[in-house]
Amino acid sequence: MVNKKDTTAEQKILTAAKKVFTMNGMAGARMQDIADEAGINKAMLHYYFKDKDKLFEVIFMAEAAKFFPKVNIIFESDMPLFEKINRFVNEYIDEIAENPYLPWFILNELNRDADQFMSKVWNMAHRPKPEKFLAQIEKEVKKGTIKRISPLHLLINLLSMTIFPFIARPMLMRTMQMDELQFREMIEQRRKEIPKFIIDSIKK
Amino acid sequence: MVNKKDTTAEQKILTAAKKVFTMNGMAGARMQDIADEAGINKAMLHYYFKDKDKLFEVIFMAEAAKFFPKVNIIFESDMPLFEKINRFVNEYIDEIAENPYLPWFILNELNRDADQFMSKVWNMAHRPKPEKFLAQIEKEVKKGTIKRISPLHLLINLLSMTIFPFIARPMLMRTMQMDELQFREMIEQRRKEIPKFIIDSIKK
DNA sequence: GTCTATAATTTGATAGAC
DNA sequence: GTCTATCAAATTATAGAC
Numbered sequence: 001m002v003n004k005k006d007t008t009a010e011q012k013i014l015t016a017a018k019k020v021f022t023m024n025g026m027a028g029a030r031m032q033d034i035a036d037e038a039g040i041n042k043a044m045l046h047y048y049f050k051d052k053d054k055l056f057e058v059i060f061m062a063e064a065a066k067f068f069p070k071v072n073i074i075f076e077s078d079m080p081l082f083e084k085i086n087r088f089v090n091e092y093i094d095e096i097a098e099n100p101y102l103p104w105f106i107l108n109e110l111n112r113d114a115d116q117f118m119s120k121v122w123n124m125a126h127r128p129k130p131e132k133f134l135a136q137i138e139k140e141v142k143k144g145t146i147k148r149i150s151p152l153h154l155l156i157n158l159l160s161m162t163i164f165p166f167i168a169r170p171m172l173m174r175t176m177q178m179d180e181l182q183f184r185e186m187i188e189q190r191r192k193e194i195p196k197f198i199i200d201s202i203k204k
Numbered sequence: 205m206v207n208k209k210d211t212t213a214e215q216k217i218l219t220a221a222k223k224v225f226t227m228n229g230m231a232g233a234r235m236q237d238i239a240d241e242a243g244i245n246k247a248m249l250h251y252y253f254k255d256k257d258k259l260f261e262v263i264f265m266a267e268a269a270k271f272f273p274k275v276n277i278i279f280e281s282d283m284p285l286f287e288k289i290n291r292f293v294n295e296y297i298d299e300i301a302e303n304p305y306l307p308w309f310i311l312n313e314l315n316r317d318a319d320q321f322m323s324k325v326w327n328m329a330h331r332p333k334p335e336k337f338l339a340q341i342e343k344e345v346k347k348g349t350i351k352r353i354s355p356l357h358l359l360i361n362l363l364s365m366t367i368f369p370f371i372a373r374p375m376l377m378r379t380m381q382m383d384e385l386q387f388r389e390m391i392e393q394r395r396k397e398i399p400k401f402i403i404d405s406i407k408k
Numbered sequence: 409g410t411c412t413a414t415a416a417t418t419t420g421a422t423a424g425a426c
Numbered sequence: 427g428t429c430t431a432t433c434a435a436a437t438t439a440t441a442g443a444c
Binding site: 023024025026027028104106107108110111112114118122127128130147149150152153154156157159160161163164165167168169170171172174175176186189190193194197198200201202 | 228229230231232308310311312314315316318322326331332334351353354356357360361363364365367368369371372373374375376378379380390393394397398401402404405406
Binding site: 044 | 427
């Protein structure tokens with residue numbers, strides 16, 4: 001199933017590999033499956049990307065490199081806290097709508113081989129940088145504009161509520177007996193539910 | 205690294221296989237690694253469990269079978285809502301302390317091959333049953349004892365905040381520059397932080 | 409039951425024609 | 427650049443001695 005935008009073989013491979021890698025992980029992905037998905041020959045994968053490790057690295061680095069900076073722009077901006085939380089939730093959901101398997105992909109490989117991942121991808125430019133966000137929470141607590149709360153736990157709560165539903169999608173869909181459309185509706189609702197839930201909890 | 209409790213070869217294999225499968229997933233696990241971990245021979249794995257698929261299924265079903273009922277006992281009990289939330293968080297963290305890779309294990313295989321998992325493991329006895337919990341929230345909202353909130357989103361928030369940190373452990377440890385001990389301390393704090401955060405958000 | 413040695417299979421990688 | 431055919435390596439599975 002080749003995307004209409006993918007003209008060159010190289011681009012077809014990248015699109016196919018991204019799909020197969022994200023759905024099966026590095027170990028589970030088959031070069032043959034990537035070739036089939038791209039509608040080309042297996043030998044072509046090696047012609048363009050040398051070997052499986054290299055192909056994986058190209059995909060993985062590109063995805064992480066696109067993703068984390070977007071989050072960091074929000075975390076490091078000068079917006080008020082509540083607006084920042086709102087923006088984070090919405091931008092994250094926007095991003096995942098285009099790359100449904102991305103969070104899974106990143107966490108999966110981080111769990112599998114954290115050290116290798118760090119050395120190749122998690123460099124200065126591409127890692128999450130929450131320091132400013134944490135300091136901002138601390139400041140608001142001290143000013144007394146929000147309740148006393150641990151900045152770390154607030155950040156983890158925000159990340160958890162935003163990211164987890166995408167990772168646990170199959171479990172949630174089955175447990176709650178949701179179909180594809182209902183799942184998407186649930187996610188859309190969370191654009192407002194998550195900020196509201198957080199703000200209700202910490203506002204004075 | 206054989207556990208002192210594991211006397212028989214079969215038990216050694218089960219313990220070793222659980223560890224290797226949960227750390228590497230089905231596709232990434234190597235039969236040789238399981239044999240080494242168990243301190244026995246590779247042929248023994250096949251003698252006791254026929255093949256890799258069968259061994260995986262035995263482990264996986266056993267873990268899921270133990271885990272979900274514990275959660276369900278809480279969800280289906282007659283405790284007051286706030287107490288139920290508190291108990292869920294604490295029992296879940298207790299459980300994961302003994303099986304750190306279990307949530308990852310379950311979600312990983314659910315993402316990889318949901319249909320097969322469902323047919324073999326997710327049967328009547330072993331699936332999560334949140335219906336009573338959802339109804340209880342609905343009832344409290346109608347009584348006016350808590351704020352108006354979607355029961356579904358409250359449940360997802362609870363699951364997210366409790367489970368996500370374990371799944372995202374490598375990312376959190378690296379991003380927040382935590383060592384093993386600091387991570388465990390953070391988790392311990394969440395026993396109180398999560399219920400407090402939720403209750404602050406929904407209490408009137 | 410447990411082992412060593414080996415077969416069988418899967419899968420990644422390459423050679424060589426076009 | 428692209429393909430078919432084939433090789434090489436990794437990995438699962440089994441045969442057979444003890």
